[in-house]
Amino acid sequence: SQTIHQWPATLVQPVGSPLSLECTVEGTSNPNLYWYRQAAGRGLQLLFYSVGIGQISSEVPQNLSASRPQDRQFILSSKKLLLSDSGFYLCAWIVHTEAFFGQGTRLTVV
């Protein structure tokens, strides 16, 4: 079956610390994967997407980066977190007219 996993669910990190959020999918190969961020009470902003291993497209300039080291793995990273990086991060897998979302990660930078 097709599933998507995202972890951790919550994270509290100090300013200046590194970040690594992981997203993996099962039941498919060569998926299109996406990272979204949702600020409090706001819509979902597309940060990065990847159509294959090593292929990353950035939608907005920011303090974050993404990597696709394996076919079904998508990682969101930062070397030094800023307060403004706080938010809710969602990984998504989109195939044709279907979209599967991870459970999300609530990141609080303190």
Add this chain to the structure above:
Amino acid sequence: AQTVTQSQPEMSVQEAETVTLSCTYDTSESDYYLFWYKQPPSRQMILVIRQEAYKQQNATENRFSVNFQKAAKSFSLKISDSQLGDAAMYFCAYRSGRGAQKLVFGQGTRLTINP
């Protein structure tokens, strides 16, 4: 670039009544898809309804239906017989029929159901 606009940050409706959430979008493409997603407090994204742009008939799913006006680039969601469980954030989303299949979301509408 495609944009999606939801002009109603918040809406409220009495239980069992009908409410309509508005959405407009901007695109120069002819092949695309439109979606309404529900996000309850758990933050899980739940697909409510989907509309293919090439279909003239409005999509319906039980109590949920859309009014798709392609020329006006409008895609509103009607919820009939509102239930307490319908309370959530609702997002309108656009996806191109070509390219990287990015989902572009509106800002969301917070729907409150009054008992």
